[in-house]
Amino acid sequence: RKEVEQDPGPFNVPEGATVAFNCTYSNSASQSFFWYRQDCRKEPKLLMSVYSSGNEDGRFTAQLNRASQYISLLIRDSKLSDSATYLCVVRRTNAGKSTFGDGTTLTVKP
Amino acid sequence: EAGVTQFPSHSVIEKGQTVTLRCDPISGHDNLYWYRRVMGKEIKFLLHFVKESKQDESGMPNNRFLAERTGGTYSTLKVQPAELEDSGVYFCASSQELGAGETQYFGPGTRLLVL
Numbered sequence: 586r587k588e589v590e591q592d593p594g595p596f597n598v599p600e601g602a603t604v605a606f607n608c609t610y611s612n613s614a615s616q617s618f619f620w621y622r623q624d625c626r627k628e629p630k631l632l633m634s635v636y637s638s639g640n641e642d643g644r645f646t647a648q649l650n651r652a653s654q655y656i657s658l659l660i661r662d663s664k665l666s667d668s669a670t671y672l673c674v675v676r677r678t679n680a681g682k683s684t685f686g687d688g689t690t691l692t693v694k695p
Numbered sequence: 696e697a698g699v700t701q702f703p704s705h706s707v708i709e710k711g712q713t714v715t716l717r718c719d720p721i722s723g724h725d726n727l728y729w730y731r732r733v734m735g736k737e738i739k740f741l742l743h744f745v746k747e748s749k750q751d752e753s754g755m756p757n758n759r760f761l762a763e764r765t766g767g768t769y770s771t772l773k774v775q776p777a778e779l780e781d782s783g784v785y786f787c788a789s790s791q792e793l794g795a796g797e798t799q800y801f802g803p804g805t806r807l808l809v810l
Contacts, residue, residue, distance in 0.1 A: 587737070617796045628699075628786060628801035629738070672738070681726055681743040681793055682751055688737070 588612055591673050591686035599694055602663045606689045608656040608673030616678040618649055620658045623670045623688065632658075632671070663693045697721065699802035701787050707808045713775040716805045720769070720789030726750075727770050728790075728799060729762060733783035744770060745793060777809045 591608045598604050610618075618635035633640065635647040635656055646659040656673055673686040700719045708714050720727045729741040741760070742752040746767035755762070759778070764770040774781055784806050788799040 589737075628803050630801070631798050634796065634798075676796075680751070681728055681745075681790070681799075682740045682754070683728075683730075683788075683799060684740065685730075685738040 586611060587686070588684050589673055589675050589686040591671075592689045593687070594689040594691070596689065596691045597694060598663055598691070600663055600665060602693070603659065603661050604663060604691060605660075606658045606671055606673075606691075608658075608686055610654050610656070610673075610675045610684075612675070612677065612684075613654065614677045615654075615675045615684075617676040618647075618656050619674040619676075619683075620645075620647060620656075621672040621674055621685075623672055625669075629672055629674075629685075660691075663691075665693050665695065667691060668693045699787055699789050699800055701785075701802040701805050703805060704803065705806045705808075707810065708777055709810050710779055711776045713773065714777055714807060716772045716774075716785050716787075716807070718770045718772070718787030718802060720787070721791075721800055724789035724791050724800075725767070726790040726793050726797075726799075727764060728788040729770070729772055730754075730786045730788065730801075731783050732786070733780070736783075738786065741772075750793075774807075777807075779809050782807055782809045 620632040621629040622632045623629045639648045670688040727744040740754040743750045744764045784804045787802045
């Protein structure tokens, strides 16, 4: 079993839709959680960190459930520019190593 | 401020040859990481430098891979001899501090194809 598992996707949604991605992690020692965005043939870029209380950044909301070892990302009012692969990333306390999920691909259509 | 840079952007070599990838982290970042993504797989950690020291090399696949960071600035990752399964995208990342919550900034990657 992979340490970080994501929805396989792909997700194809119309502009303006709300879409949610799920991620689960297996290592209970994991302490830090992130969503990265990766455009085609580009490097991963940090979208947002995920905090225990949940956090929001504009149209993006991230949630963490430590008991279920589950992370989510909600995108509201999808834009064409949101089309990308979204990577769930997990890190243990004071460890540099990041563990990535396979990524979920989102395509927003007009 | 310049981001993480990597050279070359692409490399095509034959099996058995040697390739050296270079990474220049963001200036002032003591922490440097190598990751790679092979076809159809997730991005995987290779190793982590703090300045010139290897902090964690648990992800290095075998002894054909050698990473160095002399002087604690740029890093090189050498693959010798290259095998077909080494093909993929090699990403370098850097961070200022070491901490689970610290942002790691990624370079554009080197696309390696071993024929």
